[in-house]
Amino acid sequence: MQNPAIHGIMECRVYDEKCSRKAMTIMANKGSRKRKTNKRRLEERQGSERRALFWLVLAVCALAGGLFLMQASRYLRGFADLYKGNIYPLIVRTLGRAWGKVPFSAVEVLLYLFICFWIVFLLVSVTSLFQRKKGAFKRLGLRLLALAATCSVLFFVYEANCGVNYQATSFSEQAGLTRSGYDAESLQKVCADLTQELIALSGQVERDKNGELAEAEEWKQEAVQAMTALGEQYPQLAADYPQPKPVFISRILSVQSVTGVYSPFTVEANYNTEMASYNIPFTMCHELSHLCGYMREDEANFIGWLACRQSDNIAFQYSSAMLGWINCGNELAQYDMQAYSELAAMLPEEVRKELNINNAFWEKYEGKASQVHEQVNDAYLKANGQTEGIRTYERMVELIVSYYQAKAN
Ligand SMILES: [Zn+2]
Numbered sequence: 001m002q003n004p005a006i007h008g009i010m011e012c013r014v015y016d017e018k019c020s021r022k023a024m025t026i027m028a029n030k031g032s033r034k035r036k037t038n039k040r041r042l043e044e045r046q047g048s049e050r051r052a053l054f055w056l057v058l059a060v061c062a063l064a065g066g067l068f069l070m071q072a073s074r075y076l077r078g079f080a081d082l083y084k085g086n087i088y089p090l091i092v093r094t095l096g097r098a099w100g101k102v103p104f105s106a107v108e109v110l111l112y113l114f115i116c117f118w119i120v121f122l123l124v125s126v127t128s129l130f131q132r133k134k135g136a137f138k139r140l141g142l143r144l145l146a147l148a149a150t151c152s153v154l155f156f157v158y159e160a161n162c163g164v165n166y167q168a169t170s171f172s173e174q175a176g177l178t179r180s181g182y183d184a185e186s187l188q189k190v191c192a193d194l195t196q197e198l199i200a201l202s203g204q205v206e207r208d209k210n211g212e213l214a215e216a217e218e219w220k221q222e223a224v225q226a227m228t229a230l231g232e233q234y235p236q237l238a239a240d241y242p243q244p245k246p247v248f249i250s251r252i253l254s255v256q257s258v259t260g261v262y263s264p265f266t267v268e269a270n271y272n273t274e275m276a277s278y279n280i281p282f283t284m285c286h287e288l289s290h291l292c293g294y295m296r297e298d299e300a301n302f303i304g305w306l307a308c309r310q311s312d313n314i315a316f317q318y319s320s321a322m323l324g325w326i327n328c329g330n331e332l333a334q335y336d337m338q339a340y341s342e343l344a345a346m347l348p349e350e351v352r353k354e355l356n357i358n359n360a361f362w363e364k365y366e367g368k369a370s371q372v373h374e375q376v377n378d379a380y381l382k383a384n385g386q387t388e389g390i391r392t393y394e395r396m397v398e399l400i401v402s403y404y405q406a407k408a409n
Contacts, residue, residue, distance in 0.1 A: 048142060055145040062152035069159040073167040080167035084293045091161055092291065093240050096267035100242025105270050107263035108247055118147070154265065162264035162295070166384040171289075171299040172399060174236045182401040184335040190404045191325070191332045195343045198321040202348045205318045211353050213277045213315055220244055223284035226311040227292070230303070233310075237303065239292045244269040244284040254365050256373035259283045262290035276358035281308050281319035296386060298395035301327070305396065306403070322354070324400055331397045 073080040099106050125143055128136040172179060182190075206214040216222075220243040231238035244260075245268055247253055253261065253272040260271040260283040269287030271280055286304035294300060301323075308320035333340040347355075378389035386392040 048138065052142055052145055055142070055149040059145065059149035059152040062149065062156040066152065066156035066159045066163075069156070069164050073159075073164040080164050081169055083164050084168040088161070088165065088293050089239065092267055095161070096242050096291065097240060099266040099268055105245040105247050105263075105268060107266040107268055107270065108249070110266070121147075158264050160264075161267055162262070162290075163384075165293045166295045168293065168295075170296050171234075171236060171294045171303065175234050177302075177399060178402050178406070179398050180402060180405070181398065184332070184339075186401055186405065187328065187332050187335060187397070188339050190401050191328050191340070191343050193404060194321060194325045194328055195346055198318075198325050198351060199346065199348055201314065201318045201321050202351050204314050206315070207350065208277075210357070211350055212357060213318060213354070215277045215280065216315065219281055219284065219313075219315070222311060222313045222316060223281060223288060223307075226281075226285055226307040226313070226316055227288045227303075230307045230310060237289070237292055237294075241288050241291065242268065244271055244287055246271060246273045250274040254361075255367070255369040257362060257365055257370035258373065260287045262287045267291060274361070276354060276361060278319050278322045278354055279358070281311075281313070281316040282323045285316075295384070297381065297390075297392040298399065301393055301396035302399040302403075305400065322351070326355070327394060328397050328400060331394065 069083075073083065121143055125136075125140045129140060171177075208214045223244050224241045227237065227239070227241050247261075247270050250272045251274065253259070254274050258272060259275055259279055260269065262269055269284065269291050271283045271287060273280075282304045284304075285307040286300045289300040289303035289307075292303075294303060305320050305324055308316040309324075311317060311320075329340055329343065332343070344352075374390060381392055382389045388395065
């Protein structure tokens with residue numbers, strides 16, 4: 001029989017050894033887990049540091065690039081023309097062509113996605129802050145850095161695809177169009193010619209059941225053809241034009257009293273589908289002229305007017321005649337109301353009906369949003385060298401009068 005005490009001690013020793021091995025295993029496991037956790041934490045920290053560095057470098061580079069383009073185009077003589085003539089056409093040929101393959105307005109979809117993304121991002125960030133989740137502040141900082149980098153990239157793309165072109169030589173200078181000004185008599189003569197043209201075209205166009213110019217799917221291709229044809233006459237306008245695209249939720253433009261918009265981010269010409277249809281061909285060509293790098297609004301109006309006027313498509317000619325008459329007529333009304341009223345009375349009933357439809361449409365959207373957009377656009381145009389702000393659009397009249405005078409001589 002064995003001494004129980006000794007046996008007990010032995011058992012105890014065995015037990016202690018077991019315990020000790022177990023404790024060592026646990027400690028080893030704990031140590032291993034701790035090392036793994038530390039390693040993971042270290043990797044996570046290094047990962048977030050790398051991401052922060054990436055966003056920071058991207059933000060700084062894009063901002064510096066955008067600022068360089070902005071300042072160089074303003075203060076380096078000839079830079080904007082050189083850029084517009086050599087670099088910008090490459091952007092239209094690559095980026096413009098790529099986005100042009102998308103059958104809908106890419107910028108519209110990207111805008112909605114962008115807004116949704118940042119709403120979700122802010123909600124998630126604020127929620128994790130309130131829940132006091134570990135590392136929430138760090139993650140928020142990283143996301144804000146990503147937001148700043150995105151804004152910097154957008155600023156760079158805007159400058160590269162649009163901002164520089166504001167400083168380039170204007171179309172009228174390049175094409176040798178004179179801006180000799182006009183008096184009431186010459187304006188009245190142009191308005192009288194436009195009235196006759198409008199009367200002639202009004203009887204030839206197809207109308208829908210509301211009496212408006214009948215819309216056609218091929219207008220998008222017609223706009224490209226009209227601008228391409230004008231490019232043969234004015235080589236400055238020769239470009240690889242993508243088709244203009246309708247804005248799916250055009251109400252967004254209507255409430256701001258906007259007929260169309262050029263997107264520098266996707267090099268797309270977009271137009272409002274809700275407005276009176278006679279505006280559409282003119283607007284398509286106006287926006288395509290921005291895509292060609294001509295940013296002055298009076299010149300874009302004039303180019304749009306001329307492209308539609310010289311188009312083979314009768315609806316485009318009608319659109320040109322309507323917009324020409326409206327702009328020149330409004331100007332004439334300020335000089336000589338009597339002469340304006342006499343010409344307006346000569347317009348066919350169908351034309352006056354369309355003008356009323358147009359006026360009623362825009363009156364519906366007169367309000368805060370359209371006022372704010374008008375003020376923002378006015379400030380934006382002035383900041384980009386168009387000193388008359390939104391009144392620049394009306395200065396197409398000067399170019400139309402010069403065009404008629406040149407034609408007469
Ligand atoms: Zn414009």
